[in-house]
Structure formats: structure tokens, C-alpha cells
Amino acid sequence: MKFAIMVNEGPYTHQSSDSAYQFTKAALKQGHEIFRVFFYHDGVNNGTRFTAPPQDDRHLVNRWSELAEQHGLDLVVCVAAAQRRGVIDDKEAQRYGKDGNNIAPGFRISGLGQLIEAGIQSDRLLVFGD
Amino acid sequence: MGDPVVKKFMYINRHAPCGTIYAVEGLEVVLIGAAFEQEVCMAFVDDGVYQLKKNQDTAALEIKNYAPAYRALGDYDVHKLYVERESLEQRGLTEQDLMQLTYEDEDDDWKEKPSLKVVTRIELADLIAEQDVLLNF
Structure with missing residues (x-):
């Protein structure tokens, strides 16, 4: 089956990113296709590589990046939601005159x-949020 | 390429208009999604019914009042807005407390018609079951 995933909450504050990650990993393992993972609302905070959790905790951002690298996942951060919350790539940094970017590897x-x-292209769209 | 895919999308609004950003960012999805010419409807349940309340005033909160944007939905061909009766009743609201949202029906000589429809929880469950894509805000 072809799944699309939507993540609506930030990492660590809320279970939704963990659950979405676990689901995505399990679905890929069983041979399903993940059309795209879309990050919205505070979910865009899953896409900043400046995240630095304690070493004995899971690193959610790195988990997503690694999964994207292994499986060619399309991890998309919503531009409008990201601008509000300070998640930017190089292009956005130039446009808004910021002194750097923080988008994590594998995210766009x-x-x-x-x-x-x-939603149109997938068999199922799963929303992980509050 | 064959015929373009048309799916039934329902945007389910469960949060109050202020307090969290869900209603505002949810509305942004609906407005962007309108360009994709899918079969779209919205549902308002729980505190989401407050999004449709008349005379919203956010001045004291110093945040933008997005309520007028709901009036534009008809122009975006989003004109099936289902409001759950039980959610209204639990909050002491009636249909008279809600904005009068309308659209012009292109299949009926552009007659102005109401966009809001109050439905029971059971009716809403049937509507949800008919959809292809559900987005919760």
C-alpha cells in the first residue's frame, strides 16, 4: 500500500513524531511505499538539525534523516509553518537575511x-497529531 | 494521463479559533487545497464550532482575527460546512450564534445559498465514512 504521513507536533513535547517514525519504519519494513512525510504545525520542528537531545535519549531528527537516506524518503516541511517557527534552508536564509540555516539532512x-x-496520490493519509 | 483523480477531502476542525494555531493553519490548508479541484467539505466539532461564532474580536489578544476569512470559503468553492449539533448544544450555542456563510451556486443560476449545515453526530459519522482523505486540525 502507498501511505502518506502527516506529522503535526514537535519532537519530544508530543508522541506524534515518535509514532509517525515507528509507523513509517514498520511500513517500509513490510514492503509498503511511503509517498511522502509532511511536517506541519509544530511538526516542522522535527526538521531542524540544531536539535541536541541528551545522549541517552533518542535523536528524533537524526532518526528521520537516517530513514530518509536509507529509503529515499521525501520529508517535506511546510514553508509557511516553518517560517513562523524559524526552520529555514539556505534559500530562505538568503531571502530573509538570516545568518544561517538549520534544515536537517533529508528534509526539504x-x-x-x-x-x-x-492525499490525492496515496492510498491512505495518516495524520499523527493532537 | 487519464482523467484527473478527484477524491473526497474532509477537513475536521476540532479546536477553538484562538488559543492554539490549529484553526488558522488548518484554514490555510483548505484555501491552498481548493486549487486542486477535489471534492471538499469541512466539519466543525468540539471546540471547533467556536471558529464559526459571530462577532469574534481578537483585539485584546493582539492577534490577527481570521474569522472573516471563513466568508471567502464560498468563493473558493468550499461550501459544504457541517457543524455538529451536539457540539453546539454542549456549548450553549445555536445556529443563530454562527456567522451566516453563503456561496453562489453555479449550477443554479448563481443563487446565493447557505454553506453551513447543522448535522447530528450520527449524520456526521456517516459523512466521515464517505470520505477518502481526512485531515484533522
Whole structure:
């Protein structure tokens, strides 16, 4: 089956990123396709590589990045939600005159159309949120 | 390419208009999604019914009032807005407390028609079961 995943909450504050990650990993293991993972609301905070949790805790951002690298996952952070919350890539940093970017490897910033497209193209859209 | 895929999308709004960003960012998805020419409806349940309340004023909160944007939904061809009766009743609200949202029906000589429809929880459950894609905000 072809799944799309939506993550609506930030890492560590809320279970949704963990649950979405565990689901995605399990689905891939069973041979399903993940069309896209879309991060919205505070979920965009899953896409900053500046995250530095204690060493004895899971590193959620790195987990997503590694999963993306292993499986060619499309991890999309909503541009409007990301701008509000200070998650930016190099292009956004230049546009807004910021002194750096913080997007994590494997993530890209794009628009809400990517979410709607994911809903249209996938067999199931799963929302992980509050 | 064959015919374009048309799916039934329902945006389920469960949060109050203020207090969290869910309602505002949810509305942004609906407005962007309108460009994809899918079969779209919205549902308002729990505190989400407050999103449709008349005379919202956010001045004291010093945040932007997004309530007028709901009036634009009809122009975006989003005109099936289901409001759960039980959620209204639990909050002491009636349909008269809600904004009058309308759209112009292109299949009926552009007559102005109401977009809001109050439905029972059971009716809403049936509507949810009909959908292809559910997005919760």
C-alpha cells in the first residue's frame, strides 16, 4: 500500500513524531511505499538539525534523516509553518537575511500543495497529531 | 494521463479559533487545497464550532482575527460546512450564534445559498465514512 504521513507536533513535547517514525519504519519494513512525510504545525520542528537531545535519549531528527537516506524518503516541511517557527534552508536564509540555516539532512521545505498532492496520490493519509 | 483523480477531502476542525494555531493553519490548508479541484467539505466539532461564532474580536489578544476569512470559503468553492449539533448544544450555542456563510451556486443560476449545515453526530459519522482523505486540525 502507498501511505502518506502527516506529522503535526514537535519532537519530544508530543508522541506524534515518535509514532509517525515507528509507523513509517514498520511500513517500509513490510514492503509498503511511503509517498511522502509532511511536517506541519509544530511538526516542522522535527526538521531542524540544531536539535541536541541528551545522549541517552533518542535523536528524533537524526532518526528521520537516517530513514530518509536509507529509503529515499521525501520529508517535506511546510514553508509557511516553518517560517513562523524559524526552520529555514539556505534559500530562505538568503531571502530573509538570516545568518544561517538549520534544515536537517533529508528534509526539504515546500508548500502545502505537497500535502494535498500526497492525499490525492496515496492510498491512505495518516495524520499523527493532537 | 487519464482523467484527473478527484477524491473526497474532509477537513475536521476540532479546536477553538484562538488559543492554539490549529484553526488558522488548518484554514490555510483548505484555501491552498481548493486549487486542486477535489471534492471538499469541512466539519466543525468540539471546540471547533467556536471558529464559526459571530462577532469574534481578537483585539485584546493582539492577534490577527481570521474569522472573516471563513466568508471567502464560498468563493473558493468550499461550501459544504457541517457543524455538529451536539457540539453546539454542549456549548450553549445555536445556529443563530454562527456567522451566516453563503456561496453562489453555479449550477443554479448563481443563487446565493447557505454553506453551513447543522448535522447530528450520527449524520456526521456517516459523512466521515464517505470520505477518502481526512485531515484533522
